[in-house]
Amino acid sequence: MRFPREFKPKPTNWKVVLTTAIALAALLFPIGVAAMPAGAVVSTGDVPRGTSEVERNTSDVPRTSLYNTDAASSLQVVVNKKRPLNPIDYLPKGKVQIGYAWVAKPAAEAYAKLKAAVSAKKLGTLCINSGYRSFASQKIIHAAKVAQLGKAAGERLAARPGHSEHQTGLAIDVSTTQLGCRIGPFGSSRASKWIAQNAWQYGFIVRYPSNAKTSITGYVWEPWHLRFVGVELATDMRSKKITTLEEFFGLPAAPRY
Structure with missing residues (x-):
């Protein structure tokens, strides 16, 4: 049908229609901020600079649920005098030979x-x-350490079988070729001091950081004993200034068996 020019219908303004429909729906079915409980916080998706993936929206989540501290094959497994490996004769897969070590x-x-x-x-x-x-x-x-130093002193240096981080393949005792690869003098070296401050960037921690932590870890200061836990966990520990796995995960201290 043809209309005279003055009676020709105007094109539909769909933008106005949609805006009106949305406004009507909001009145009939209130959602979003209006429906939130009092005091609720609306996230903008912004994350503070320097926040790790694990820290995002997990401030109230137990750290042990963010990392697997129990499985012997986990990079974050916690093994100490109170926590033997499971299975106790665990054998890691995919080992790499470096010098004389695996x-x-x-x-x-x-x-x-x-x-x-x-x-x-x-x-x-x-x-x-x-x-x-x-x-x-x-x-x-x-057995050799206990025979040499006695049980108490020997077990502050050597773990019982099944309770050693070395059995996971994630722990290494390091030194420098300049020291003949001997661990005894390593703690006084410049390399040791630098590693203590920077190993976290490579996913390592000094697992037994000082004699002051012996009552927690069960071992005296071993600046040469590095434990790989992954960059994320090492970074989390560094940012929170927590130096032992037991304290970070809220696990019982393990000064003795």
Whole structure:
């Protein structure tokens, strides 16, 4: 049908129609901020600079639920005098040989980067004094230390089999070639001091950080004993200024068996 020019219908303004429909729906079915309980916080999606993925929206979540601290194969497994590996004769897969030592692959890859960084800083050439130890090997080491120093003193230096981080393949005892790869004098070296401050960037922590923490970890200061936990966890520990896994995860202290 043709209309005279003055009676021709105007094109529909769909923008007005949609806006009106949305406004009507909001009145009939209030949702969003209007429906939120009093005091609710609306997230804008912004995250403070420097916040890790784990910290995002997880401030009230127990840390043990963010990381697997129980499985022997986990990068974050916590093994100490109160927490044996499960199974106790656990054998890690995918070990890599570095010199005379064997190391779990993730730790080996991180160690290569750490070693390169130490060399770049002209602090010496890192070497691994000890890496993976089997249940049987740890049994021999433990027995030797106890025979040499007595049970109490010996067990502050050597773990019982099944209770050693070395059995996971994630722990390494490091030194420098300039020290003949001996761990004894490592703590006074420039490399040791730099590693204590920077190992977290490569996913390592100094697992037994000071004699003041012996009542928590069960071991005396071992500046050479590095434990790979992954960059994320190491960064979280660094940012919170927490130096032991037991304290970070709120686990019982393990001064003795």
